[in-house]
Amino acid sequence: MSSKPGVRTLRLPAPDLNKVRIPRSRQRSRDWFRVHQSQHGAINFSLNPAHRFSHADCPYHLIYLAADVGTCLFERFGDKAYDGEKAVALSLWEAHSASVVKVPELQVCDLTNARTLSALKVDLGTLMHHDLAVPQAWGIALQRHPANFQGIKFKSRFNGKPCLALFRRDSIENALRDRLLEKLPSNDAAVDWLEKYKVSLY
Numbered sequence: 001m002s003s004k005p006g007v008r009t010l011r012l013p014a015p016d017l018n019k020v021r022i023p024r025s026r027q028r029s030r031d032w033f034r035v036h037q038s039q040h041g042a043i044n045f046s047l048n049p050a051h052r053f054s055h056a057d058c059p060y061h062l063i064y065l066a067a068d069v070g071t072c073l074f075e076r077f078g079d080k081a082y083d084g085e086k087a088v089a090l091s092l093w094e095a096h097s098a099s100v101v102k103v104p105e106l107q108v109c110d111l112t113n114a115r116t117l118s119a120l121k122v123d124l125g126t127l128m129h130h131d132l133a134v135p136q137a138w139g140i141a142l143q144r145h146p147a148n149f150q151g152i153k154f155k156s157r158f159n160g161k162p163c164l165a166l167f168r169r170d171s172i173e174n175a176l177r178d179r180l181l182e183k184l185p186s187n188d189a190a191v192d193w194l195e196k197y198k199v200s201l202y
Contacts, residue, residue, distance in 0.1 A: 032065035042099035053139025
């Protein structure tokens with residue numbers, strides 16, 4: 001038996017992905033959450049190369065949302081906390097706020113659904129790969145697909161809870177409604193997150 005560790009296949013988008021019938025999933029209207037810099041509003045679309053599906057050549061900018069404040073905090077600060085001593089800079093924490101964003105009904109590519117993953121021939125390991133060029137290749141492929149998805153539903157790599165990468169298309173920005181909750185130091189859910197996961201501020 002070989003002692004060499006196995007290497008799993010990276011499953012990139014097929015060259016003919018545009019011909020593949022990908023299920024369009026109805027995402028009902030609901031409240032999502034966002035942790036963002038306090039100097040900016042919650043509704044702020046961008047193409048940030050540090051974000052999972054934001055390929056530089058994407059035709060649409062994106063905004064990332066999560067099912068709850070705790071998941072937002074993992075997505076925003078998880079790497080900083082885990083790469084160090086489970087600590088986040090106090091100045092960075094104090095510069096952020098939590099908001100709730102009301103999103104209307106959408107047609108999304110649901111990467112939390114096994115039927116969708118099967119149609120795409122992709123696995124969660126690929127979609128969560130540490131080299132962001134890999135999931136970003138999927139991000140641009142799904143934006144360009146003729147199914148005209150309005151976003152991507154996916155799982156947080158920290159806690160497995162739902163997240164949404166919403167595309168700025170179909171004038172969606174005009175249909176979003178945001179409400180500021182509090183700055184993080186005053187937000188109960190954020191304070192609970194620090195305590196529950198033993199994350200300190202320095």
